[in-house]
Amino acid sequence: MDNNDILLEVRNLKKYFPIKRGIVFSRHVGDVKAVDNISFNIRKGETLGLVGESGCGKSTVARVIIRLLEPTDGEIIFEGKDITKIPQNELRKLRRDMQIIFQDPYSALNPRMTVSEIIGEPLEVHKVVNNSKEKQKRIQELLELVGLAPYHANRYPHEFSGGQRQRIGIARALALNPKFIVADEPTSALDVSVRAQIINLMQDLQKEFGLTYLFISHDLSVIRHICDRILVMYLGKLVEIAPNEELYSSPLHPYTQALLSAVPIPDPEVLGKRKKVILLGDVPSPVNPPSGCRFHPRCPYVMDVCSKVEPQLKEIKKGHFTACHLH
Amino acid sequence: MADELILQQSIRKPRSLWKIAWKRLVKNRLALVGLSIVLIIIFIAIFANYIAPYDPLKVDLSKYLLPPSREHLLGTDEFGRDILSRIIFGARVSLQIGFFAQVISISLGTVLGLLAGFYGGWVDDVIMRIVEILFAFPFLLFVIAVVAVFGPGIQNLYLAVALIGWAGVSRIVRGQVLSLRERDFVASARAVGAGTLRILFKHILPNALSPIIIEATLGMGGMIMLEAGLSFLGLGVQAPTPSWGSMVQAGLAYMRSAWWYPVFPGIVIMIVVFGFNLLGDGLRDALDPRLYI
Numbered sequence: 001m002d003n004n005d006i007l008l009e010v011r012n013l014k015k016y017f018p019i020k021r022g023i024v025f026s027r028h029v030g031d032v033k034a035v036d037n038i039s040f041n042i043r044k045g046e047t048l049g050l051v052g053e054s055g056c057g058k059s060t061v062a063r064v065i066i067r068l069l070e071p072t073d074g075e076i077i078f079e080g081k082d083i084t085k086i087p088q089n090e091l092r093k094l095r096r097d098m099q100i101i102f103q104d105p106y107s108a109l110n111p112r113m114t115v116s117e118i119i120g121e122p123l124e125v126h127k128v129v130n131n132s133k134e135k136q137k138r139i140q141e142l143l144e145l146v147g148l149a150p151y152h153a154n155r156y157p158h159e160f161s162g163g164q165r166q167r168i169g170i171a172r173a174l175a176l177n178p179k180f181i182v183a184d185e186p187t188s189a190l191d192v193s194v195r196a197q198i199i200n201l202m203q204d205l206q207k208e209f210g211l212t213y214l215f216i217s218h219d220l221s222v223i224r225h226i227c228d229r230i231l232v233m234y235l236g237k238l239v240e241i242a243p244n245e246e247l248y249s250s251p252l253h254p255y256t257q258a259l260l261s262a263v264p265i266p267d268p269e270v271l272g273k274r275k276k277v278i279l280l281g282d283v284p285s286p287v288n289p290p291s292g293c294r295f296h297p298r299c300p301y302v303m304d305v306c307s308k309v310e311p312q313l314k315e316i317k318k319g320h321f322t323a324c325h326l327h
Numbered sequence: 328m329a330d331e332l333i334l335q336q337s338i339r340k341p342r343s344l345w346k347i348a349w350k351r352l353v354k355n356r357l358a359l360v361g362l363s364i365v366l367i368i369i370f371i372a373i374f375a376n377y378i379a380p381y382d383p384l385k386v387d388l389s390k391y392l393l394p395p396s397r398e399h400l401l402g403t404d405e406f407g408r409d410i411l412s413r414i415i416f417g418a419r420v421s422l423q424i425g426f427f428a429q430v431i432s433i434s435l436g437t438v439l440g441l442l443a444g445f446y447g448g449w450v451d452d453v454i455m456r457i458v459e460i461l462f463a464f465p466f467l468l469f470v471i472a473v474v475a476v477f478g479p480g481i482q483n484l485y486l487a488v489a490l491i492g493w494a495g496v497s498r499i500v501r502g503q504v505l506s507l508r509e510r511d512f513v514a515s516a517r518a519v520g521a522g523t524l525r526i527l528f529k530h531i532l533p534n535a536l537s538p539i540i541i542e543a544t545l546g547m548g549g550m551i552m553l554e555a556g557l558s559f560l561g562l563g564v565q566a567p568t569p570s571w572g573s574m575v576q577a578g579l580a581y582m583r584s585a586w587w588y589p590v591f592p593g594i595v596i597m598i599v600v601f602g603f604n605l606l607g608d609g610l611r612d613a614l615d616p617r618l619y620i
Binding site (some may be wrong): 122 | 328337342343344370510511512514516517518519520521522525530533534
């Protein structure tokens with residue numbers, strides 16, 4: 001793989017949230033290990049999918065990469081620079097290059113601001129426009145880009161539907177011409193009919209501006225539609241990395257197999273032939289994750305070694321990695 | 328039908344949440360009654376010079392404790408001063424104290440509440456422990472102590488009320504900030520590169536404003552009551568300045584012979600406090616955060 005192709009590289013990233021007890025003298029009693037030592041990279045112009053159950057640390061990964069949360073340990077290398085250690089003023093500049101789209105379009109827009117104030121904020125903060133006329137022009141451009149009308153500019157968020165609000169969120173993320181956008185479950189809160197519109201919009205914008213996406217979702221059909229490569233996450237760890245087609249045709253990790261077998265297929269014959277893997281129990285607590293392989297208490301193929309040794313990511317086929325003792 | 332709707336929507340003016348709240352407020356009759364009482368009393372306080380039929384300080388012993396008549400609508404006091412005129416001028420004192428005391432405690436409470444909620448950690452600990460100490464302290468006792476140390480008078484009354492009144496406000500604001508700072512729009516402002524001041528004053532404060540407005544209005548009634556209570560105890564406004572509380576106190580001595588002396592100022596206090604409370608309740612409904620999405 002050519003190194004110049006890589007836009008962002010994550011190395012041994014950890015994010016622990018400390019648990020504290022006591023009022024005046026708080027003591028450290030444990031950690032929620034939301035993200036525990038994960039590494040991956042994103043190539044320029046690709047869409048990398050990140051899937052996993054609720055609470056497995058997907059959104060934490062998003063927020064750490066975009067530097068909304070401080071990583072506990074590890075490196076995030078964006079265009080050759082480790083952005084976990086850069087000073088405040090450089091971080092500000094970096095904000096122009098990476099943006100985020102949120103899951104809940106109802107919470108993501110300030111209800112007291114008009115659409116033009118919301119989209120105009122990044123322009124103001126980074127002083128990329130010289131006067132209000134230029135700013136208005138850019139806002140109109142952005143509105144048009146995401147499929148909204150010019151007269152929407154003076155409206156407030158509560159006057160829009162969920163899909164329209166997500167469009168406003170996308171317009172805000174695009175305002176500074178970023179290279180990289182983290183989409184944190186951008187379609188999960190939307191109706192199925194609107195979901196497709198937003199996905200198509202994101203794909204069109206990617207083509208037009210050469211954007212790179214980290215697309216987080218628990219919706220496997222959306223991931224399959226939009227992503228080039230897919231990461232599968234379980235309880236703070238990566239369990240499988242594979243190109244899109246490869247993952248859906250021959251998933252290696254039992255967890256991935258279970259996830260895929262939960263996706264409905266609109267053909268009863270195929271559905272009947274498919275091997276069903278049904279998971280038992282709930283996701284264990286990330287405070288005290290199981291020993292060895294974190295998936296072993298729920299794994300249908302569990303072996304003795306699984307509870308003792310933690311499996312590492314291994315390249316099984318070209319570009320297809322998995323962390324499982326079976327392979 | 329659908330076309331019409333779209334057309335209407337495109338013509339319709341944008342409506343901010345403030346406008347919606349205002350519309351809701353004017354639909355509420357009780358709130359309107361409250362608002363009218365408040366506006367009338369403010370008007371009376373401002374134009375007291377023109378409205379009052381007599382000089383509130385003019386002593387005329389020949390008119391000693393006259394009952395209500397056409398000449399003196401609400402009667403006269405023991406110095407022959409017109410009670411109506413004194414009530415009208417008293418509105419100035421009461422509103423002034425209520426207004427300034429509220430302005431001081433609301434601004435102090437808002438700033439400290441914002442800091443406590445936004446920064447958390449030791450800042451929050453220090454501010455909230457002070458708040459708890461103030462809450463544990465009997466309010467009236469504290470004011471009496473301040474007045475005892477610095478002497479009675481309007482300025483010291485402001486001081487006393489401001490020193491303690493911010494505590495409740497800061498707790499309300501802190502609670503708001505705690506929930507607002509976790510919202511995605513704050514995260515997105517940060518992701519865009521907005522500074523702390525911008526986040527505090529453009530994103531958090533405007534969304535925390537509704538409970539502050541409600542607290543300010545409801546608190547006005549309380550402040551007027553407090554002034555009346557302190558003046559009644561002789562700790563507030565000093566003679567001969569007319570204030571509602573001191574009028575009730577002075578009149579109480581003549582309760583049996585001249586009922587109109589303490590009763591009318593008392594009724595006015597009741598009506599005005601009632602007005603502020605009605606308005607506050609109306610605002611609470613109109614600004615209901617559950618109706619914001």
